[in-house]
Amino acid sequence: MPSNKPIDMHAVQVFVAVAEEGSMSAAATRMGISQSGVSQIIRQLEEELGVVLVNRATRPMALTPFGIALRNRGAVLSEEIANLKAQVVEAGRGIKPDLRIGLVDSFASTCGSVFTKKLLGKVSQLSIRTGLSPQQGEALLRRDLDLIVTSDPLIDANDVVRYRLFSERYFVITPKGLGISVKTIDDMRALINSMPIVRFNRTSQVGMQIERYLRRVEIRAPARLELDNADALTSMVAEGIGWAITSPMCLLQGVTHAGNVAAHVVEKLGLERSLYLVARRDEYNAFFDDACDTAREVIETSFLPRLAALGGDIEKLITVGGRNLHE
Numbered sequence: 140m141p142s143n144k145p146i147d148m149h150a151v152q153v154f155v156a157v158a159e160e161g162s163m164s165a166a167a168t169r170m171g172i173s174q175s176g177v178s179q180i181i182r183q184l185e186e187e188l189g190v191v192l193v194n195r196a197t198r199p200m201a202l203t204p205f206g207i208a209l210r211n212r213g214a215v216l217s218e219e220i221a222n223l224k225a226q227v228v229e230a231g232r233g234i235k236p237d238l239r240i241g242l243v244d245s246f247a248s249t250c251g252s253v254f255t256k257k258l259l260g261k262v263s264q265l266s267i268r269t270g271l272s273p274q275q276g277e278a279l280l281r282r283d284l285d286l287i288v289t290s291d292p293l294i295d296a297n298d299v300v301r302y303r304l305f306s307e308r309y310f311v312i313t314p315k316g317l318g319i320s321v322k323t324i325d326d327m328r329a330l331i332n333s334m335p336i337v338r339f340n341r342t343s344q345v346g347m348q349i350e351r352y353l354r355r356v357e358i359r360a361p362a363r364l365e366l367d368n369a370d371a372l373t374s375m376v377a378e379g380i381g382w383a384i385t386s387p388m389c390l391l392q393g394v395t396h397a398g399n400v401a402a403h404v405v406e407k408l409g410l411e412r413s414l415y416l417v418a419r420r421d422e423y424n425a426f427f428d429d430a431c432d433t434a435r436e437v438i439e440t441s442f443l444p445r446l447a448a449l450g451g452d453i454e455k456l457i458t459v460g461g462r463n464l465h466e
Contacts (some may be wrong), residue, residue, distance in 0.1 A: 140261045148220060149271070150184040153177055154192060158210040161199055163457060166348045237264040238426070241275035241287040243344075246367055246414060248392040250434075252442045255290075257433050260422060272344040286418045286430060291346045293411070298420045302431045305438055308456040309349070309410040311403040314379040321382075324356055324400035331360045335381040340367040346410065349384050352410045369393050376400050385454045386444055402451045435460060 156166040157177065167174040186191050192206035202210060240258075242251050248271040259265055268275075268284060273290040278284040278297060292301050313330070323329055339346035346365070353359070364381065366372045373393025376383050377400050380437045390397055416434055418427045438459055446454040 140382040146187065147184065148216065150180050150187075150219045151209070153180045153186055153219065154206075154212045154219045155210060157181060157200075158202055159208065159214070161440070163200070163361075169412060187440065209261070212439055233393070236263050237266075238286065238423070239268065239284045241267040241268045241270065241278055241284040241289070243275060243287075243289050243414070244269055244384075245345075245388045245392050246288045248370070249388055249445070250437050250442050254434060254437045257437065258430070261429065261433075271342070273324075273342075276417070279419065282419075285423060286416060286427065288414060288416055289436065290412050290414055292413070292415045293417055299417050300420050300427060302416045302427075303416045304416055304431075304434050305460065306411055306458045307323065307388055308404075309384050309386050309408060309412070310453070310456065311382060311405055312373065312376050312385055312390065312400040313382045313403065314376060315401050316379070316400050321405060324358075324408070325405055326403075327356075327405065328358055330382055335363050336360050337372055337375045337381040337383040338362060338365045339369075339372060339383075340365045343367065345386070345389065348412060353384075370396070373400060384410070387456050387461070388414075390444070390449065391442070391446055392454065394445075396430050399450055402453060 153166065153170055153172075157163060158168050163181075167177045170177065181193060186203070190205040191203050194201045194203055194206075206413065220332055237377060238258075238368050238425065242254075246254075247267075251267070251269070255267060260355045268278070268406045272289040273437070275284065275287040275289045276293050276296075277289045279287050279293070279299070280372065280436050288304070290426055292303075293299050302304075311330075313319065313328065319330070322328060339349060341362075366375065369385065369389035369392040372383055372385065373390060373395075374396040375381065377396040390400075416427070416431050438457075443454050443457060443459075446457065
């Protein structure tokens with residue numbers, strides 16, 4: 140009967156050595172213990188798991204399906220354990236941690252490469268995951284990610300720290316050759332009657348925010364076309380399919396099509412979003428502050444100049460920084 144006690148990771152390392160070397164004797168030499176010690180450890184591991192790991196009736200030795208499963212996962216865990224001591228010592232000294240960072244798609248597409256390049260010199264290993272803000276937030280809370288750049292500040296989460304990187308006001312884009320001006324909410328209502336609206340997917344943070352706003356100002360239109368990324372949305376407007384509400388960062392994400400759309404800053408639109416750097420409280424504190432400074436530097440020296448190059452004073456819709464939300 141399998142034991143309920145935690146699995147002995149040293150025993151797993153011994154088993155992985157047996158699986159990789161192909162014999163108890165070779166594993167004993169590799170691990171620096173006796174062959175009888177290896178055999179005893181494997182039998183105890185089998186008893187704890189309640190399965191047979193090694194088919195001892197065959198020559199050469201063969202793994203059972205249970206043994207194959209343990210070898211595959213155990214090899215990964217053994218490698219992590221082998222590196223664990225050095226990682227713990229380095230983290231305690233504040234030296235180059237291993238980090239897993241999540242970036243919301245719009246930030247990844249527009250600032251991700253510069254941000255990553257600046258961080259690489261400050262960490263020993265960096266893993267980047269891109270996606271929608273709700274997915275990034277869930278991954279942070281599950282401890283699958285260490286830091287995230289997101290439009291969702293996770294206000295309901297108690298054990299996180301947040302820093303507002305910037306805020307951006309939304310605006311309207313129309314096909315460049317349309318020859319109309321959209322300056323007021325009433326102009327938007329008139330526009331909805333003349334051509335379809337191209338929407339962000341309503342499962343995204345941006346899509347949900349825009350949909351709530353349109354309902355609030357009583358602008359209603361059938362959901363005919365939804366897209367899950369800003370590049371595709373901008374291209375649809377550029378092709379004359381419809382009009383859209385977007386943000387400066389989302390427009391830059393679709394920069395290859397931005398020259399074929401007209402930007403309209405609507406008076407009293409009252410719609411904006413912020414991007415935040417979010418991490419779990421009391422983890423990598425020094426690095427969190429450094430990452431905030433790095434992200435802000437990227438926004439000021441790379442993101443804003445590229446926005447300005449698009450013309451139309453779109454960069455003026457950006458407010459960098461803001462209140463520090465550590466608490």
